[in-house]
Amino acid sequence: MSHPTDFNDRMLSLGLARVSEAAAMASAKLIGRGDEKAADQAAVNAMREQLNMLDIAGVVVIGEGERDEAPMLYIGEEVGTGDGPGVDIALDPLEGTTLTAKDMPNALTVIAMAPRGTLLHAPDVYMEKLAVGPGYPKDVVSLEMTPCERVQALAEAKGCALSDITVCVLERPRHEDMVAELRETGAAIRLITDGDVAGVIHCAEAEITGIDMYMGSGGAPEGVLAASALKCMGGQIWGKLLFRNEYERARAEKAGITDLDRIYARDEMVTADVIFAATGVTDGSILRGIKREPGFLTAETILMRSKTGSVRRMIYRNPVK
DSSP states (O other): OOOOOSOOHHHHHHHHHHHHHHHHHHHHTTTTSSOHHHHHHHHHHHHHHHHTTSSSEEEEEEOSSOTTTOSSSOTTOEESOSSSOEEEEEEEEEEOHHHHHTTOSOOEEEEEEEETTOBOOOOSSEEEEEEEOSSSOTTSSOTTSOHHHHHHHHHHHHTSOGGGOEEEEEOOGGGHHHHHHHHHHTOEEEEESSOHHHHHHHHHTHHHHOOOEEEEEEEHHHHHHHHHHHHHHOOEEEEEEEOSSHHHHHHHHHTTOOOTTOEEEHHHHBOSOOEEEEEESSOOSSSOOOEEETTEEEEEEEEEETTTTEEEEEEEEEEOO
8 A cells, every 4th residue: 555755734734733632732831830840841742642643744843842851742753643744843742831830921832733844854953033924025224224124114114114113022131232222212112921933923924913123033943834834924034043052063963954154034934845743831912822611621723824824713512522
């Protein structure tokens, strides 16, 4: 019996949504319980179990760290039944472990899938990121620009005043100088405590979220996940890997990165069609969190395909056993 080898994104997409939903529901019992590690582990276990039910020959290229550091869903781990197409998988079983532990907004489970060899194998280092939503000229802003120049360029392209631009930034001490420069432009700044995948996705729905641009440094794996989402929704993102020491540079070289100074555009991080799913764990501006009802758990998932540009929002109501 021959096995399918083509990346049938239409057929695989619903299975990917189930993976995301299972992880969110597993972590739901730990919302507000103050235990980040337990919440993350619950999501990891559920996501891995569901992935291994899919008829794919999958390899985790963005995961829970290196093999020695993560008991499950580590980079390089093989998942799926093996009876299906070869695929790359990028995932964050619980984006916002702190948000979940403290019952704060915008915790998500996130996963993306693409044909084998088409997702950037980004090491677990920092990445400088810059993102805008759809509808702008190509390279309307760039990482070479100063924060002030980016706001000016985007305002000109949007046809608005600088004060009408809102920038999303991860609230960290390393961003204090950038925030200070942004404030000098008159632009508004929305600071987020965690969850920069959600922060980037906000740019794709600026009319709803009020976010025009995302900038700042965060995890490189999250950058690939965010690029996957924007490839489906539209928008531009750029990323440059940042290295704090020789050990991190060696990890990048081990992952196949040869040009350590390269700036990656969206379609260089995700070079082929991709499917993306995210499920809300806690209530947020993108998705509603898990809701407990008598005898049921209800989850909201966003499911996207870059091939068609389709964006589905799905409600899943599951009996509690």
